[in-house]
Amino acid sequence: MSEKLYSISVEVNGVARSAHVPARLSLVDWLRDDLRLTGTHVGCEHGICGACSIMLDGEPVRSCLMYAVQADGHRVTTVEGLANPDGSMSVLQDSFCKCHAMQCGYCTPGMLIAAKGLLEANRHPSDTEIRAAIGGNLCRCTGYQQIVDAIHDAARRMASGAK
Amino acid sequence: MKSAPFEYLRADSIASACEALRREGDSAKIIAGGQSLVPIMAMRLVRPSLLVDINEIAALKFIAVERDAVRIGACTRQALVERDDALASRVPLLRQALAWVGHVQTRNRGTLGGSIVHADPCAELPLAAQVLGAKMVLRSSSGARTLAAEEFFTGPMVTATDSSECLEEVHWPVWSEPRxxxxxxxxxxxxxxxxxxxxxxxxxxxxxxxxxxxxxxxxxxxxxxxxxxxxxxxxxxxxxxxxxxxxxxxxxxxxxxxxxxxxxxxxxxxxxxxxxxxxxxxxxxxxxxxxx
CATH class of the missing domain: 3.30.390.50 (CO dehydrogenase flavoprotein, C-terminal domain)
Incomplete structure (x- = not known):
């Protein structure tokens, strides 16, 4: 059995990546299984949990609800792309550590992407805006409060010039 | 939770999308934002032989404010519809409805037209279309026709759209009364x-x-x-x-x-x-x- 393959070129975390993929390969499976970028997690695989959130052309989307072939010609940022160029953690990631915004860590990559999308559009989000931004991401450990605290903390630090 | 195999066509124009639908008939399906279609394909409730992707067709992405109506291209992202202030001042119900639709990540990818043709009786945008009497412009390779919401929605997840047709735009009436x-x-x-x-x-x-x-x-x-x-x-x-x-x-x-x-x-x-x-x-x- 051979499925037809489609040629794609996608910029992933600033690096041009090319591949031949079957049409039904989801974007998250391509990122994890072929590119070995396993930071992006697969939770429900039907758009409920938010664990697979990535940025497509700078906007958070769910990578289980896209086929890899649809990303051809687009720009993808995964959680691996959030760190500083020298490999140290970004302020947002550091705030998650500082505020204990994770326990098992399964939702964390999706939460970070959702938070990144929010902070890029809104430098001073309110509690309500933060809760709306992560409303599509399920966490079963933290009770969410520390995640909200971490995003507030990151917003404050970024406003005072931290990177 | 993986889709059955299918072939993929990235349409570069409405005409080429319609031509693919005409050629393939019932077994082809249009994908816009995919926020409903991809899950039901993963569950194998739907198994199209060909997916016609309309995401790259610029002509399907617009918000045009006119005197009596606002025309919105079918593939316009819900997030853009939600953010548009000129639209919100003329058809305020849309922004109000979108506040209840999914989440940031799904509105960034999900489209206005996709939600309407999916026609879930519990979905917010179809209700807004029904209440305001929106008009749906359906395009096929043999021409276009316009259906009012009451003729368009015919059952749960069923619309009057023929398998050869692609929703092109939705017209939302603007009420001129000052209050x-x-x-x-x-x-x-x-x-x-x-x-x-x-x-x-x-x-x-x-x-x-x-x-x-x-x-x-x-x-x-x-x-x-x-x-x-x-x-x-x-x-x-x-x-x-x-x-x-x-x-x-x-x-x-x-x-x-x-x-x-x-x-x-x-x-x-x-x-x-x-x-x-x-x-x-x-x-x-x-x-x-x-x-x-």
Whole structure:
């Protein structure tokens, strides 16, 4: 059995990546299984949990609800792309550590992407805006409060010039 | 949870998308944002042989504000519809409805037209289209036709769209009355889920607070989103006092045909329908500057 393959070129975390993929390969499976970028997690695989959130052309989307072939010609940022160029953690990631915004860590990559999308559009989000931004991401450990605290903390630090 | 195999075509124009639909017939399916289609393909409830991707067709992405209507391209992302201030001042119900649709990540990818052709009777955008009497422009390789919402929605997840047609644009009427207000509300298990019951209303008032134009409807309680033009007409000429609002809302609830499931009985849904209908009528009145 051979499925037809489609040629794609996608910029992933600033690096041009090319591949031949079957049409039904989801974007998250391509990122994890072929590119070995396993930071992006697969939770429900039907758009409920938010664990697979990535940025497509700078906007958070769910990578289980896209086929890899649809990303051809687009720009993808995964959680691996959030760190500083020298490999140290970004302020947002550091705030998650500082505020204990994770326990098992399964939702964390999706939460970070959702938070990144929010902070890029809104430098001073309110509690309500933060809760709306992560409303599509399920966490079963933290009770969410520390995640909200971490995003507030990151917003404050970024406003005072931290990177 | 993986889709069955299919072939993929990235359409570069509406004409090429329509041509692919004509050639493939029933076994082809259009993908826009994919926020509903991809899950049902993963569950293998749908197994198209060809996916025609319309995401790269720039001509399907626009918001055009005109005098009597706002035209929105079918593949316009819900997030853009939500953010557009010129649209929000002319068709405010859309922004209100979108506040209940999914989450940031799904609105960034999901499209206005995708939600409407998916026609989930619990979905918010189809209800807004039904209440306002939006018009759907359907394109095929043999031409275009326009259907009003009441002819367009024919059943749960079923529309009058033929397998050779692609939704091209949606026309949303602009109400010119100066004192117009609208409201949207719903009850769902979690915010962002499909509604258990949803309600939407748009009203216009005269200088004395009398209702001069009214439309309202309910979602999740029938085969399609429901509008109640005859009941809305009973609001005209009144000052929307408690008795008239309550009786109109109760009569609307009585016309619904909700189902029962694990989460709510039909009786509970019918009860909610009456409560939420009264609530949106009152909230729309307040938005229009009427009431107490």
């Amino acid at each position: 117009t207000g609208c409201a949207f509300t719903e009850i769902a298990n979690r915010h962002g889920d499909f509604a258990m019951v949803s309600a939407a209303c748009q009203l216009a008032l005269d200088g004395e607070g009398r209702c001069v134009r009214a439309a309202f409807g309910l979602g999740g309680v029938g085969q399609t989103p429901l509008a109640f033009p005859r009941l809305a007409a009973r609001l005209l000429g009144t000052k929307l006092d408690e008795a008239v609002v309550k009786s109109v809302a109760q009569d609307a609830a009585a016309q619904t045909e909700p189902g029962s499931d694990l989460f709510a009985t039909a009786d509970y849904r019918r009860h909610l329908a009456g409560v939420l209908a009264a609530r949106v009528i009152r909230a729309a009145q307040e938005k229009a500057g009427g009431g107490k």
